[in-house]
Amino acid sequence: MTDLATLNRMDAPAFEALLGPVFEHAPWVARAAWARRPFTGIADLHAAMMAVLRAAPAETRRAFFNGHPELAGPEARARILTADSASEQGSAGLDRMEAADAAVFDRLNAAYRARFGFPFIIAVRGRGRAEIRSVFEARLGQDPDAEEATALDEVAQITRMRLERLITP
Template identity: 45%
Template sequence: MSQSTTSSRSLSDLTELDQAAFVQYLDGIFEHSPWVAERSWNARPFNTVDELHKQMLTVVDQASHEEQKALICAHPELAGKEAEEGSLTAHSTGEQKGAGLDQCTVQELERLRSLNTRYRERFGFPFVIAVKGLTRHQIMDKVDARLNNDTETEFSTCLQEIGKIARFRLDALFASPN
């Protein structure tokens, strides 16, 4: 389903969809993890975006540790290989571009990639942050600061950030046309 087709649906329309269409409509809300929408379907109807978001977060909270880690690992590194190759999802491309990560100088790109590498080596998963409203400099400072956390704290922080990302994406999906 194309973005132009999906953007014309309302939240009330979502309730009427079969499970496959529901999952397809919510594709990308949780990066490469359609299981979140799939498991949320039975909780319909959703009267508000808040209800839908809360249910999706409940699904993530109730998932196994392995599923949660796979969800974290489904996120691309910031200004990483996927960005360089142009293989980011449309959501991730827009979010990274909005934070100015596509405008990094050579030195900034080197710093960010070094931070990404250190972070992945330390924790075993990519750094995840909701970049909306942040500059590339703030993002790099946050990676640097979060390198001081323990693995459990970072795992939890990544899941919280994924929840924020999902909310931004849901808000954009169900935004009233201007």
């Protein structure tokens, strides 16, 4: 773990190297947030990083969403997830499902992507498969704008947990 004082003293490449992976395949978020130093706490750091993401053009946010893996999807089966995603999906048992359960997630993933144009994003840590499936099914009925807002809220939860594992106040 890195303490906040050290983080605030880092040059841009070191800052990006440490925090770049926090936002899935989007080191540009850390790169842009670096200029907002010094941070008074993890909440301040996280708010700055989320502000970068929220201020990005719609097509950039869409590309960011599409950088996320599908839940229990092809990347997970091929074991090519980022370390954070593998750990998070594994914490919910999504990496060890029976074929019938995997088929349900495949169907949900396909329906979600067809409806919204990006993978379903949810903070899975602390949730079980049944709860995730229920939320997945419910969110399929959302309006696209509301779903994008929900996906951003889920990204905020995921990235906050990741930062709390990396930075000490």
